[in-house]
Amino acid sequence: MSSRSQTLAIAGGQPVLRRSDYRNWPLITADDRRFINEVLDSGVVAGGTAPQSSALEKEWAAYVGAKHCLTTVSGTSALHMALAAFGIGPGDEVITSAFTFLASASCVLHQNAIPVFVDIDPKTYCMDPAKLEAAITPRTKAIIPVHIQGLPADMDPILEIAKKHKLFVIEDACQAHGAEYKGRKVGTMGQIGTFSLNNTKNLCGGEGGLFTTDDENLLKKGVLLRCFGDEVDEVSHRRIYNASILGYMYRNQELPAALARGQLLHLDENNAVRIANANNLSRELARLPGVIPPHCPPGYKHVYWMYNVRFDPAKAGVNCSARTFRIAVEKALYKEGLLIGQWQTMPVPAQDLFQSKLGYGSSHFPWSVNESKGIIYDYNPAQFPVAQALCDSYTVVYGVHPPNGQELMEKIVAGFRKVWARLDEVVAHAEDAIYPGADAKLLGTG
Ligand SMILES: *Cc1c(COP(=O)(O)O)cnc(C)c1O
Numbered sequence: 223m224s225s226r227s228q229t230l231a232i233a234g235g236q237p238v239l240r241r242s243d244y245r246n247w248p249l250i251t252a253d254d255r256r257f258i259n260e261v262l263d264s265g266v267v268a269g270g271t272a273p274q275s276s277a278l279e280k281e282w283a284a285y286v287g288a289k290h291c292l293t294t295v296s297g298t299s300a301l302h303m304a305l306a307a308f309g310i311g312p313g314d315e316v317i318t319s320a321f322t323f324l325a326s327a328s329c330v331l332h333q334n335a336i337p338v339f340v341d342i343d344p345k346t347y348c349m350d351p352a353k354l355e356a357a358i359t360p361r362t363k364a365i366i367p368v369h370i371q372g373l374p375a376d377m378d379p380i381l382e383i384a385k386k387h388k389l390f391v392i393e394d395a396c397q398a399h400g401a402e403y404k405g406r407k408v409g410t411m412g413q414i415g416t417f418s419l420n421n422t423k424n425l426c427g428g429e430g431g432l433f434t435t436d437d438e439n440l441l442k443k444g445v446l447l448r449c450f451g452d453e454v455d456e457v458s459h460r461r462i463y464n465a466s467i468l469g470y471m472y473r474n475q476e477l478p479a480a481l482a483r484g485q486l487l488h489l490d491e492n493n494a495v496r497i498a499n500a501n502n503l504s505r506e507l508a509r510l511p512g513v514i515p516p517h518c519p520p521g522y523k524h525v526y527w528m529y530n531v532r533f534d535p536a537k538a539g540v541n542c543s544a545r546t547f548r549i550a551v552e553k554a555l556y557k558e559g560l561l562i563g564q565w566q567t568m569p570v571p572a573q574d575l576f577q578s579k580l581g582y583g584s585s586h587f588p589w590s591v592n593e594s595k596g597i598i599y600d601y602n603p604a605q606f607p608v609a610q611a612l613c614d615s616y617t618v619v620y621g622v623h624p625p626n627g628q629e630l631m632e633k634i635v636a637g638f639r640k641v642w643a644r645l646d647e648v649v650a651h652a653e654d655a656i657y658p659g660a661d662a663k664l665l666g667t668g
Contacts, residue, residue, distance in 0.1 A: 230644055231557035232651045238637040239559030243630055247623040247665050248426040249492065254484030261476045270449055274479035281486055282432050285400075286407040288415065290441040292448060293479055294431035297396040297418025299448075299472035301329035301366070303433055304392040304414040306468075307443040310335050310363045313591045317357050318366040318394070319349040319375070320569040320606040321613070326368050326394045327570050331581050334588040335363070336599060339571045341606045345517040347371070347530070350608070351379035358383075361592065364390040369398035369408045371565075372424070372496070372525040373518060377403050377411045384412075392416060399425040400493045402523035409434045419474075419482050421666035424496070424527050425489055427482035428666075430474045448472045495624035496526040499631050503619065506635040507531060510642045512538025512547075528565060529622040532615045540645055545614040546652050551641065552617050554648045556658035558637040561620040563659035569609035571601040620660040 229235025257274065266272050275293045283291040294300040310316060314335040318326045319342060327337035340357050343350040348370050365384055367375035375393075384391045391412030395401070399417060401408045409415025409432075417423075419430030433444055446452070451469025455462050485492075504515035514532040518524040535547035542550075555562045575581065579589045579599065589599050603610055621630055641648060662668065 228640070228643075230554060230641065230647060231559070232554045232654065232656070233647060237557060237559035238640055239633050241559070241561075241661075243559070243633055244561060244621050244664060245625045246663055248421065248485060249488070249624050251484060251488060253487045254481055257480035257484045258477060261480045267476050268473070269476070270445075270473045272476050272479075274476045274483060275474055278432075278479045278483050278486070281483060282417075283434060285486065285489070286409050286415070286434060288410050288434035289436040290434065290438070292433040292441070292444045293474040294433055294448060294472045295474050296429060296472075297394075297416055297420065297423075297431040298325040298329055299470065300416035300418075300431040300433040301325060301392065301394060301396075302332045302470070303444050303447045303472060304416055305329060305333040305335065305364065306447050306470075307414065307440050308364060308390045308392075310390075312588050313361060314363040315359060315361045316364045316366060317354065317362060318570075319368045319370070320571055320609040321347055321566065322368040322370060322394065322570055323396070323566070324570055324573065324575075325396070326366055328575075330366075331588065334591075336361075336589055336592060337571075337576075338362070338599075339569070339601070339606060341608045342370075342612065343376070344608050344611075346373055346376065346519065347612060348373060348375035349380065351376050351383065354380065354383050355387075358387050358389070361597075362387065362389060364392055366392045366394050367412070368394040368396075369401055371516070371530055372398050372401055372527040373516070374398060374401050374403035374408050374522050374524075376519075377406075381411060390414075396423065396431075397527040398525055399423065400489050400523075401525045404521045410436075413437060414440060419478060422527075424493060424525055425482060426485050426666065427474075427478035430478040430482060492624050493525045495627065496622050497524070499622040499626060499628075500524070500526040500529050502628060502631040503529060503622070503634060506631075507638060510538075510638060512536070512540070513638070513642075526622050529619045530616050531619055532612065533617075534615070538642075538645055540649060542649050542652075543614075544611070546649065548615050548617060550649045550652035551645075552658040553651055553654055553656040554641045555637055556656060558640060560634055560637045561660040561664060562617055563620075564613075564616070565618050566613060568613050569603060569606045571606060572603040572610075576601040617658075620664060623665075
């Protein structure tokens with residue numbers, strides 16, 4: 223290697239990777255075109271019971287092993303429908319994980335109930351079942367475990383605690399299509415499972431969502447909630463424009479459903495590529511002192527929606543805070559051409575919405591329902607030290623999705639090795655005006 227190629231890119235050297243080394247997600251195939259052409263040729267573009275949506279519901283239910291499935295307009299709407307189907311409302315509390323996407327908690331506010339957060343397990347980054355029971359109160363109605371970044375939550379103890387306290391379980395499987403926990407597919411272990419079909423997710427429809435259940439009553443409730451609460455005449459199957467409950471407009475459309483069907487035919491093979499890429503990265507990155515690859519416990523199938531690494535400055539032999547080290551390393555790797563950067567930057571309860579508790583105008587509703595009785599929700603970030611420590615020290619290495627493969631993974635590893643050989647220089651650049659992250663096109667957004 224010439225000395226110029228050894229000079230870190232952050233110090234003016236040649237980067238290891240170029241953007242053209244990365245291929246974008248989603249991977250479009252002839253199957254996508256076939257189903258989308260069926261829509262265009264048929265002229266049927268919408269409708270809750272239209273052919274593509276109905277077929278996707280059957281195919282997804284069969285894939286995960288659920289009795290019923292409904293397509294929805296988003297993962298968030300599927301979560302909201304689940305809470306509404308259980309009749310959760312003002313004054314009720316719903317427990318979710320402190321490290322997740324906002325929608326796992328905002329769906330609770332959409333139903334005018336109050337989110338309560340549980341800290342995460344330091345290895346899996348999913349809800350820590352050992353901390354769950356302490357969060358349960360007489361007002362708790364449901365638990366929303368999140369299968370984070372493709373890894374299932376530890377469902378057995380969660381289901382046991384839910385049973386003991388008579389709580390509903392809604393799985394947020396929006397990041398984990400095809401993931402498995404002890405032989406069971408995620409989305410089939412709680413009473414309701416929810417999935418997102420947004421462009422970034424392992425199963426992509428552009429946008430959309432899926433709601434799965436084995437319970438016929440929950441299915442019927444879901445059908446009503448998805449379409450304004452409007453009743454349908456049992457004989458003519460026509461809408462009678464008489465809403466029996468408060469519902470929403472959460473129907474999906476035929477084009478996203480068609481794309482999701484095409485993608486579903488390749489979900490397992492695409493997940494296998496993610497797993498192989500992740501395993502390759504983990505094997506090599508684990509050799510670098512202070513790099514902590516993602517953990518997948520025995521009996522779990524992780525489908526790597528995102529590939530997460532953590533950094534430990536002490537193990538890397540660098541004397542600075544975890545946060546400064548992570549920021550410095552991210553910048554150095556980004557300058558080497560790696561698409562790298564954080565997803566969530568803080569535990570969800572640390573977000574302004576929960577700190578201000580201003581959800582609907584200035585009224586502090588729905589928290590005010592219980593706060594008026596002296597029950598306080600302070601969302602103090604200090605209650606979630608494990609999630610906070612994760613947010614200080616992790617980053618996402620983008621590009622594990624297909625069609626990226628071994629060649630890209632080797633270049634990513636080469637970038638890490640180069641930076642790790644000169645870690646002493648890296649921390650000096652922690653304050654440089656460099657903004658790591660992936661461009662939107664990498665995951666199919668314009
Ligand atoms: C993506 C996501 C959602 C929401 O899905 P949308 O389709 O974007 O509404 C919910 N929960 C988690 C954990 C997610 O990652």
